[in-house]
Amino acid sequence: AQSVTQPDIHITVSEGASLELRCNYSYGATPYLFWYVQSPGQGLQLLLKYFSGDTLVQGIKGFEAEFKRSQSSFNLRKPSVHWSDAAEYFCAVGARGGYNKLIFGAGTRLAVHP
Amino acid sequence: GAGVSQSPSNKVTEKGKDVELRCDPISGHTALYWYRQSLGQGLEFLIYFQGNSAPDKSGLPSDRFSAERTGGSVSTLTIQRTQQEDSAVYLCASSPQLAGGTDTQYFGPGTRLTVL
Numbered sequence: 001a002q003s004v005t006q007p008d009i010h011i012t013v014s015e016g017a018s019l020e021l022r023c024n025y026s027y028g029a030t031p032y033l034f035w036y037v038q039s040p041g042q043g044l045q046l047l048l049k050y051f052s053g054d055t056l057v058q059g060i061k062g063f064e065a066e067f068k069r070s071q072s073s074f075n076l077r078k079p080s081v082h083w084s085d086a087a088e089y090f091c092a093v094g095a096r097g098g099y100n101k102l103i104f105g106a107g108t109r110l111a112v113h114p
Numbered sequence: 115g116a117g118v119s120q121s122p123s124n125k126v127t128e129k130g131k132d133v134e135l136r137c138d139p140i141s142g143h144t145a146l147y148w149y150r151q152s153l154g155q156g157l158e159f160l161i162y163f164q165g166n167s168a169p170d171k172s173g174l175p176s177d178r179f180s181a182e183r184t185g186g187s188v189s190t191l192t193i194q195r196t197q198q199e200d201s202a203v204y205l206c207a208s209s210p211q212l213a214g215g216t217d218t219q220y221f222g223p224g225t226r227l228t229v230l
Contacts, residue, residue, distance in 0.1 A: 036221075043118075043205060043221040090157060099145055099211065100219065101170060104157035 002027050004093050006105035013081050014113045021076040021108050023065075023091030032094035033074040034102065035065055039087045047089075050074065061085070086112045116140075118222035120206050126228045127196055135191040135225045139208030146189050147209075147219060148173075148181060152202035160204075163189060164211065196229045203227070 003026040013019055025031060032051050036044040048059025055067040065076045074091060088107045094100035119138045127133050139146050148160040150173075162170040163183045174180070178197075183189040193200055203226050207219040 041223075043223040044207075045221075046218055049218065092157075099162055099164065099170070100209070100217065101147070101159050101162055101173075102149075102157075102219065103159070104149075106156045 002031070002093055002095065002103045004091050004103055004105035006089075006091055006108050008108045009106070010109050010111070012111040012113060015083050016080050019076075019078045019081045019085070019110070021089050021091075021110070023074045023076065023105060024072050025074065025091075025093045026072065027093055030069065032100060033065075033067060034092040034094065035059065035063070035074075035076050036090045036092060036104075037061075037087050038090065038107075044090065047076070081110075081112055083112045083114060086110055118206055118208050118220055120204075120222040120225050122225060123223065124226045124228075126230065128230050129198060130195055132192065132194045133196055133227065135193075135204050135227070137189045137191070137206030137208075137222060139187060139189070139206070140220055141187075142210065143208035143220075144186065144211035145209045145217070145219075146183060147207045148189070148191050149205045149207065150202045151205060151224070155202075157205075160191070193227075196227075198229045201227055201229045 005024045034049045035047040048057045050057045050067045088109045090107045091105040092102040121136045146163040151157045159173040165186045178194045181191045203224040205224045207221045209217040209219045
């Protein structure tokens, strides 16, 4: 069965520091992979997605993620965090095929210290 | 409108009452999804619509939950005889249903349901 694990429930970083949020997935083939961000009281906004091709994916707001098949991982990174990045981040896997039923991880809540 | 809209934004109801949650997808989006976000279960898939039909209802937690979509547009999620464990944020998403599923789901702001 498909599953997504985000090992870190909470992460706190200082503004300007680098960030890496971990995501591991379980899927029988190469999945479609997504990172979404949710700010308080808001819906989910797509940061980036991986379908095929280059394993390093660039997204919005300066985020990037790297698909590593050998590690079943799709970690999210940002070289320098801004206070406005404080939010909850969700990794998700979608089934290949005609539609994308997303399976989400539990989320990582990011706090940013000034 | 520019994005997915949902109404109401908040709903408080008493245990045993029925509720209806509405989703207006982005115009022209063929696919529509409902998800539920709760403290204990995280984000869970509920149901997927392709046009007006629902080929995947596998996430609906019980027969108290039902959903329909009309005119290939608006969708309504109905919960009958609500229970306290139904308290959650119900999220709707739509996508253009590109070939092979390589499309992005756009989420609405959600409806926060509280069952007293």
